[in-house]
Amino acid sequence: MTKNDQRLRKMLETERRELLDAISHYEVLARQKKPGLGNHMADDGTEAFDQAASLALHRNEQILLSQVEAALTRMDKGEYGACERCGNEIDFDRLVAVPYAELCIRCQLYVEEAPRGNGTKR
Ligand SMILES: [Zn+2]
Known part of the structure; x- marks a missing residue:
């Protein structure tokens, strides 16, 4: 560790x-x-x-x-520390801010911006 x-x-x-x-x-x-x-x-x-x-x-x-x-x-x-969605490592800075983060910042933004239901088209 x-x-x-x-x-x-x-x-x-x-x-x-x-x-x-x-x-x-x-x-x-x-x-x-x-x-x-x-x-x-x-x-x-x-x-x-x-x-x-x-x-x-x-x-x-x-x-x-x-x-x-x-x-x-x-x-x-x-x-x-691994993103639940894409498997990439979550930035340490992000983990310090949100130690229980499950997604990397890119996936988090994607999930937040994606319309409910289908996340393919905007
Ligand atoms: Zn991710």
Whole structure:
């Protein structure tokens, strides 16, 4: 394992720990919050909004966590850093920015720009 790999693994492990912390924090909050206990209508509305916002955040973090864990699994298998689509190596700079990236920058752009359904013609 190279020094760069070690650095990326450390980043991924830190990220995973933070995500797990954040997710368990939400779960504690969700259990503590009981709907309908607010005294004022306005408070209820705000709380419902807060809950929706933190739920959305919660879901993002779970998606992120699964990506981070998939990256760590790829690392264990020695497949880390290769683009899932074209098999080329993903730039180290990109991995530092997005350690759980599954695609090289070219494929990422292609996937993002490709119209949904068929990706052949634009
Ligand atoms: Zn690629």
